[in-house]
Amino acid sequence: MDTMTQLLRFITAGSVDDGKSTLIGRLLHDSKSIFEDQFSAISKTSEKRGMAAVDLSLLTDGLQAEREQGITIDVAYRYFATPKRKFIIGDTPGHEQYTRNMVTAASTANLVVILIDARRGVLVQTRRHTYLASLVGVPHIVLAVNKMDMVDYSQARFDEIVTEYKKFAAQLDLHDITCIPLSALVGDMVVDRGESLDWYQGPTLMEKLESVEIDHDVNTTDFRYPVQWVCRPQTDEYHDFRGFMGRIEAGEISVGDEITVLPSGRTSKVKEIVTYDGNLQTAYAPQSVTLTLTDEIDISRGDMFVKADYLPTVAKEFGAMMCWFSETPLDKNRKYLVKHTTRTAKCLFSSVDYRVDVNTLEQHANPAVNMNDIVRVAMKVQQPLAFDHYTRNRASGSFIVIDEASNNTVAAGMIV
Amino acid sequence: MSELLIEDRPAKSIVPAPAGNVKQKEFGNERKLMTAHTFTHLDALESESIHIMREVAAECKNPALLFSGGKDSIVMLRLAEKAFRPAKFPFPLVHIDTEHNFPEVIACRDKLAADLGERLIVRSLEDSIKRGTIIIKDLDKPRNPYQSVTLLETIAEFGFDACMGGARRDEEKARAKERIFSFRDEFGQWDPKNQRPELWDIYNTRVHNGENIRVFPISNWTEMDIWEYIGREKLHIPSIYFAHEREVIRRGGSVIPVSHLVQPKAGEKIEVVSVRFRTVGDMTCTAPVESTASNVDEIIEETATTRITERGATRMDDQTSDASMELRKKEGYF
Ligand SMILES: Nc1nc2c(ncn2[C@@H]2O[C@H](COP(=O)(O)OP(=O)(O)O)[C@@H](O)[C@H]2O)c(=O)[nH]1
Ligand SMILES: [Mg+2]
Numbered sequence: 179m180d181t182m183t184q185l186l187r188f189i190t191a192g193s194v195d196d197g198k199s200t201l202i203g204r205l206l207h208d209s210k211s212i213f214e215d216q217f218s219a220i221s222k223t224s225e226k227r228g229m230a231a232v233d234l235s236l237l238t239d240g241l242q243a244e245r246e247q248g249i250t251i252d253v254a255y256r257y258f259a260t261p262k263r264k265f266i267i268g269d270t271p272g273h274e275q276y277t278r279n280m281v282t283a284a285s286t287a288n289l290v291v292i293l294i295d296a297r298r299g300v301l302v303q304t305r306r307h308t309y310l311a312s313l314v315g316v317p318h319i320v321l322a323v324n325k326m327d328m329v330d331y332s333q334a335r336f337d338e339i340v341t342e343y344k345k346f347a348a349q350l351d352l353h354d355i356t357c358i359p360l361s362a363l364v365g366d367m368v369v370d371r372g373e374s375l376d377w378y379q380g381p382t383l384m385e386k387l388e389s390v391e392i393d394h395d396v397n398t399t400d401f402r403y404p405v406q407w408v409c410r411p412q413t414d415e416y417h418d419f420r421g422f423m424g425r426i427e428a429g430e431i432s433v434g435d436e437i438t439v440l441p442s443g444r445t446s447k448v449k450e451i452v453t454y455d456g457n458l459q460t461a462y463a464p465q466s467v468t469l470t471l472t473d474e475i476d477i478s479r480g481d482m483f484v485k486a487d488y489l490p491t492v493a494k495e496f497g498a499m500m501c502w503f504s505e506t507p508l509d510k511n512r513k514y515l516v517k518h519t520t521r522t523a524k525c526l527f528s529s530v531d532y533r534v535d536v537n538t539l540e541q542h543a544n545p546a547v548n549m550n551d552i553v554r555v556a557m558k559v560q561q562p563l564a565f566d567h568y569t570r571n572r573a574s575g576s577f578i579v580i581d582e583a584s585n586n587t588v589a590a591g592m593i594v
Numbered sequence: 595m596s597e598l599l600i601e602d603r604p605a606k607s608i609v610p611a612p613a614g615n616v617k618q619k620e621f622g623n624e625r626k627l628m629t630a631h632t633f634t635h636l637d638a639l640e641s642e643s644i645h646i647m648r649e650v651a652a653e654c655k656n657p658a659l660l661f662s663g664g665k666d667s668i669v670m671l672r673l674a675e676k677a678f679r680p681a682k683f684p685f686p687l688v689h690i691d692t693e694h695n696f697p698e699v700i701a702c703r704d705k706l707a708a709d710l711g712e713r714l715i716v717r718s719l720e721d722s723i724k725r726g727t728i729i730i731k732d733l734d735k736p737r738n739p740y741q742s743v744t745l746l747e748t749i750a751e752f753g754f755d756a757c758m759g760g761a762r763r764d765e766e767k768a769r770a771k772e773r774i775f776s777f778r779d780e781f782g783q784w785d786p787k788n789q790r791p792e793l794w795d796i797y798n799t800r801v802h803n804g805e806n807i808r809v810f811p812i813s814n815w816t817e818m819d820i821w822e823y824i825g826r827e828k829l830h831i832p833s834i835y836f837a838h839e840r841e842v843i844r845r846g847g848s849v850i851p852v853s854h855l856v857q858p859k860a861g862e863k864i865e866v867v868s869v870r871f872r873t874v875g876d877m878t879c880t881a882p883v884e885s886t887a888s889n890v891d892e893i894i895e896e897t898a899t900t901r902i903t904e905r906g907a908t909r910m911d912d913q914t915s916d917a918s919m920e921l922r923k924k925e926g927y928f
Binding site: 183184255256263264266278281285407409410412413415423453464466577580586587 | 633634635637638639640641644645648649651652675676677678679680681682763764767770771790791792793794795796798800801802813814816818819
């Protein structure tokens, strides 16, 4: 196999019974990614349960409780490859913890496939999935109008759904939407085109997954380099070596470039870009590298290197959209921890402005904050953070909130 | 948005990036783009793994890297070199030895640790047996279920708060559900229904005293990625991964290597077959596959066309029940 392939991460979203599991099973099956022993294991289970056909959803339901109860509890990851690309699929469960799970899975996705049952059309859930995808900034959306076999493969029905969907999506910050009519059960327009959808000229789902342009998903202009770890070998050979290890989260850096260290604001020049495979002249996001500088300045984990022509904001206060995960509601009187890039600091919620009803997009003022709520908050941190708008830069615009008492991750936020 | 708080510099020299809804498309600068030709899926996986290892080093007080001498942990070592050289690793290597290992694997383990100049800690199931914390009726039976005991004792002995391991999500369905940073309680147990949400690549590494986390830096790698990486990096792996002639017996649909631990029962016949191992674990329950692939390229070709999963082909202990891995993990296994 050609090793020059890219990695695409995508998730499926849809209401119960829209055909998510069938679609994933179809993708895996038609791309020959299901192994014989997996297939024979799920065939046996399907037979035991008295099912007529093999239930492909059993492939992703990995926990005992899930198989026993026939539900999906947690995000499962599946891997498959075609000669063009490697894929990681996040299969998200569709029950009451949906918001939390979809936000989690969407946070690393390049693309989301939103399923619709062609008979039922655009539902409240469709709007919810689309809103969450836009909130988390998933760059590419595929609207998969499934079960076309149940509506006589009608082009009029498809057009009607697409028109309604696009009207709704226009209110949101979405830039790449592809609508595909398909039948996961029969296999039309998933991997093969089939014979019943001749009026549709666009790509099959697999063609879209294989060809969607993802190089542009990373911000290539604003250099952002959070320092993860300071490397001081202190051996004879590397006596004075002081390397700043990290991953380039956005932009690029070359030897000789001037950088600004935040939050201190001191400047220096890049002396070397060190990697195990030899020094580089230029490095790009998302490479993990080690930088050495021409000046001895005080730098530690949590600092961020940037270039002076595109500075982030450095502040102790900011606003954010936040998804609350914990069963314990947000307590505005308490301090929490915020982890943003490589910096962790104490934080307070100075206000909770409103909660978004994920189904209607309506805003409710001064809400309590419970599990699965999406809220607009104002936050105060003990130390300044160097951040960007989430829409401009995912890596420097995102954070998690940790409850210091339980050590649990209780929320995730996007700076606005 | 509140004011800039940069010390030492006049605020007006700071030009913040234009705020607001910049469309993703506008970032593209054709000349500077990393294209598919320069940044492959292996590069993406490698960078992700390095980032994870550095987070562990920076945030955990006393981490360790679990190392078995198998292909996944050999890949882990190369990733650790990429993450931390020119310095030494900021953690020791730890091997939990079942004493049911293939000699070729142990030889490779010792050579690698010596070549790298890194500290290797070996703790054996025999120690736990002597202490009486493991009671085994049949010493020649598979020992994987008991590994958790010695692992937890080793974690307690050294006070490790984080153990990195080379498990992959494509190996097994319970693993497919596990987080990259997987929290374990003070009994080393995994609670699959109560996992911490894991977003972007911001990892929550916090634990209370006595608790620990297991970290899986190569969670997102597949068996194929591992082989491609071994080929690309020219990694030295134990010889038993390549096709060789071996005495085997056929038992219950599996090919089982004959060793001092496994001898033919009455009616079973020893055959000499060309085989290779897809995983190397406990000698009594790791089955080889029939193969003539004698180099990495040939293995990659076989891996691309095989119709059986890695564990399905090779791990007899995981076939006993649909949930055996999940049960072992709940008890503290990797
Ligand atoms: N007719 C038809 N039925 C489908 C199609 N896709 C899925 N189904 C059926 O819809 C039901 C729910 O599918 P499933 O994949 O379990 O949905 P999930 O809850 O979204 O994972 C099952 O009975 C499927 O066989 C399709 O394209 N056409
Ligand atoms: Mg399902």
